[in-house]
Amino acid sequence: xxxxxxxxxxxxxxxxxxxxxxxxxxxxxxxxxxxxxxxxxxxxxxxxxxxxxxxxxxxxxxxxxxxxxxxxxxxxxxxxxxxxxxxxxxxxxxxxxxxxxxxxxxxxxxxxxxxxxxxxxxxxxxxxxxxxxxxxxxxxxxxxxxxxxxxxxxxxxxxxxxxxxxxxxxxxxxxxxxxxxxxxxxxxxxxxxxxxxxxxxxxxxxxxxxxxxxxxxxxxxxxxxxxxxxxxxxxxxxxxxxxxxxxxxxxxxxxxxxxxxxxxxxxxxxxxxxxxxxxxxxxxxxxxxxxxxxxxxxxxxxxxxxxxxxxxxxxxxxxxxxxxxxxxxxxxxxxxxxxxxxxxxxxxxxxxxxxxxxxxxxxxxxxxxxxxxxxxxxxxxxxxxxxxxxxxxxxxxxxxxxxxxxxxxxxxxxxxxxxxxxxxxxxxxxxxxxxxxxxxxxxxxxxxxxxxxxxxxxxxxxxxxxxxxxxxxx
Numbered sequence: 001x002x003x004x005x006x007x008x009x010x011x012x013x014x015x016x017x018x019x020x021x022x023x024x025x026x027x028x029x030x031x032x033x034x035x036x037x038x039x040x041x042x043x044x045x046x047x048x049x050x051x052x053x054x055x056x057x058x059x060x061x062x063x064x065x066x067x068x069x070x071x072x073x074x075x076x077x078x079x080x081x082x083x084x085x086x087x088x089x090x091x092x093x094x095x096x097x098x099x100x101x102x103x104x105x106x107x108x109x110x111x112x113x114x115x116x117x118x119x120x121x122x123x124x125x126x127x128x129x130x131x132x133x134x135x136x137x138x139x140x141x142x143x144x145x146x147x148x149x150x151x152x153x154x155x156x157x158x159x160x161x162x163x164x165x166x167x168x169x170x171x172x173x174x175x176x177x178x179x180x181x182x183x184x185x186x187x188x189x190x191x192x193x194x195x196x197x198x199x200x201x202x203x204x205x206x207x208x209x210x211x212x213x214x215x216x217x218x219x220x221x222x223x224x225x226x227x228x229x230x231x232x233x234x235x236x237x238x239x240x241x242x243x244x245x246x247x248x249x250x251x252x253x254x255x256x257x258x259x260x261x262x263x264x265x266x267x268x269x270x271x272x273x274x275x276x277x278x279x280x281x282x283x284x285x286x287x288x289x290x291x292x293x294x295x296x297x298x299x300x301x302x303x304x305x306x307x308x309x310x311x312x313x314x315x316x317x318x319x320x321x322x323x324x325x326x327x328x329x330x331x332x333x334x335x336x337x338x339x340x341x342x343x344x345x346x347x348x349x350x351x352x353x354x355x356x357x358x359x360x361x362x363x364x365x366x367x368x369x370x371x372x373x374x375x376x377x378x379x380x381x382x383x384x385x386x387x388x389x390x391x392x393x394x395x396x397x398x399x400x401x402x403x404x405x406x407x408x409x410x411x412x413x414x415x416x417x418x419x420x421x422x423x424x425x426x427x428x429x430x431x432x433x434x435x436x437x438x439x440x441x442x443x444x445x446x447x448x449x450x451x452x453x454x455x456x457x458x459x460x461x462x463x464x465x466x467x468x469x470x471x472x473x474x
Contacts, residue, residue, distance in 0.1 A: 011253060011396050012096070012112040013037030014190075015207055016079040016171040018178050018227045019198030023078035024055075024070040026211050030200075031061045031082050033207040036255060037112070038082035041095035045108040047175050048075030052106040056095045077178060079171040081110040084398075093134040097171070100142050105174060107145070111138040112203055113168035113188045114396040117461045121163065141170065154179070158224060158237040165458055167246070167395035169219070171201060177228035181237060185244040185457050186221035187395050187448055189260045192232075199227050204258035218261050243446035244457035248397055250436050251386045252294050252357045261446070263438055266297045271435035272385040272427060273301025273355060280425040281306070283381050285351040289313030291368060292340070298385035299355035308353065313346045313372065340368060348376030358386045359415065359426075362406035366419040373420070382421040387429045388412070391454040429453065 013034030017023045027044045042064045043056025053073045057064040061082065081096035097110040115121070118137035121144065126132070130143045144160035145153075157172060157179055167187035172179040180201050182190045193200040193213040200213045208215050219225060222238040246253070249260055256266035276298065288310045290299025303310035317339055352372055359365050359382075369380050388407035402408040406415055416424035429452055433445050440446035450456045 011037055011084050011398070013082045013203040013207075014079070014110045014112050014169055014171050014201070015081070015203070016077075016110070016173070016178055016180065016201040016227075017195070017198060018077040018200075019229065020076065020195060022074065023076060024074050026195075026200075027078045027080035028061065028065050028070060029211050030202060030207040031080050033210040033255075034082050034203055035061055037203060037253070038084035041083040041092075042081065043083075043095050043097050043110075044070075044073065044078055044080040045097040045099055045110075045173065046073040046075040046078040047173060050175055052099060052108050052173065052175060054097065054099045054108070056092070056097075058092060058095060077173065079108055079110045079173045079178065081112075091134075094136045096136070096138060097173075098134065098136065098138055098142065100146075102146070107142060108173045109138055109142055110171040111136075111141070111168060112190075112396070113170075113183065114166050114394060115140060115164055115168065116166035116394050116458060117164070118166075120461055140164075141172075145172075154224075154226065154235070157181075158235070161224070161237040165461065169203060177226055180219055180223075180225040180227065182219045182221055182223060184222040184238040184241040185448070186240075186261070186446075187244055187246055187457070189245065189249055189254065189258075190219040191259075192216045192219055192225065199232055201225075201227075204254055204260070206255045206258045209257065215259070242442065242457065243440055244444070244448035245438070245446055246395060246397075247386070247432065247436065247447045247449055248358075248393075248451065251432070253397075256294075256297050261438060263436060268436045269294075269297035269357075269385065270301035270304075271437065272432060273298035273303075274305040275431040275435045276355070276383050276385050276425070276427045277302045277305035279428060279431060280383055280423075283353060283383075283423060283425070285353045285379070285381055287311045287313060287346065287350050288353045288355060289346070291354065291356045292316035295355050295357045295385065298357060302353065302355050302383065306353075311343075311346045313343055313352060313354075314368070315341045315343060317341070340371065342371050342375035342377075344375045347372050349378055351379040351381070352377045353381045353383055354421075355383050355385060357384070358389060359384055359406060359419070360389060361404055362415060362418050365421075369420045379422040380420075381423045382416070382419065382425070384424070384426045386427055386432055387452040388415075388426050389451045391451050393451045394456070394460055395448070395450075397451070 015030035045054045097108045099108045115137040148156040150159045168183045169188045169190040170181040193208040195213040221240040224235045224237045226233045254265045288303040290296040438445040
């Protein structure tokens with residue numbers, strides 16, 4: 001779900017199942033697998049063929065659901081959602097899936113992505129008499145569907161989707177069917193699976209593995225899949241534009257055991273680490289360590305390519321969430337101290353290569369470098385398995401202004417000095433693109449590189465951008 005209508009961006013996960021006697025319980029497990037995509041709210045909406053019923057709340061999946069709640073909403077199909085919000089976009093009214101009731105029937109929607117024209121559409125709909133009950137851009141789609149003059153319902157959905165701009169993976173459920181849609185650029189991942197006689201949809205394939213479902217294929221950009229008791233049908237609501245899957249899904253966001261558009265995330269990250277080692281072969285060091293968890297794969301690849309031994313130089317407290325997706329910078333900074341501990345005997349007196357996946361604000365990197373040096377590391381060389389993030393993301397990652405990105409206003413040596421490292425090396429854009437190794441022939445191999453290059457695959461609407469940022473995009 002995203003732009004909570006003024007740059008309040010979030011990274012979320014969606015899960016859906018049709019044709020199973022335990023959809024609520026399986027959705028619970030599916031959301032567990034997707035917990036890394038959102039830690040501040042979760043919800044499940046179930047259809048029993050006659051009614052839609054919801055259970056949702058703020059917090060982690062384990063905090064929101066229990067056996068009694070899941071039994072109370074059981075049926076034959078469900079859509080589910082885990083959510084992350086930035087400051088100001090919280091509240092139970094924004095927890096998805098959103099559920100709407102009207103005289104023509106009930107409708108539920110779950111959304112991962114960000115509509116860059118959400119504010120524009122909301123203002124238009126309000127002039128037409130719509131009243132919004134949340135600050136979520138997901139609600140825009142419900143109003144567009146309701147106001148569409150097309151018929152039948154499927155045509156209403158296709159018409160509404162054609163008006164949206166930005167990144168989105170949608171699950172739309174009525175009592176009779178589930179509709180699955182991915183934006184024409186394929187900016188956010190979405191996959192289709194099979195479980196017995198039923199069908200499953202999820203943001204990442206790791207959710208299939210947990211419930212024992214079989215991966216069938218990725219949902220195509222611009223595709224509309226209709227799932228009901230008669231089976232699965234594929235349609236289109238838009239022609240596929242130039243593919244532009246978010247590169248950060250491979251770098252950081254997705255779980256390493258997920259496959260995105262046929263590419264295993266762990267193996268892609270290992271290749272990034274190997275390429276990074278080739279690009280900074282001049283560094284002399286005694287040990288390689290990765291910042292847990294998303295950088296471990298790249299660190300292993302770096303060690304294999306360089307011949308420098310890999311060690312667990314940093315240990316993660318498993319009971320603390322990902323600091324990148326905490327809702328405020330203050331909480332992010334506090335979370336670093338709780339989250340990581342150095343292994344003194346591994347790093348003391350050693351020249352350490354610290355592999356991380358990205359530098360966003362620089363705060364976390366500075367604290368980890370200091371932590372390693374306080375533990376006795378003789379040198380700390382920071383190597384990053386992605387290029388410098390110099391531009392805001394308007395498609396669903398929590399970096400919506402240049403001020404949040406240290407690389408937007410500092411060169412590599414200035415960043416190195418700011419984080420206290422002995423050296424700093426970023427993976428080249430070309431190296432990242434080639435090592436992800438997507439099977440597409442264009443220059444970017446079907447990737448969105450906007451946060452690295454400033455070249456956005458869609459129009460960026462003025463209302464998406466803070467006023468002081470607009471001049472920077474001209």
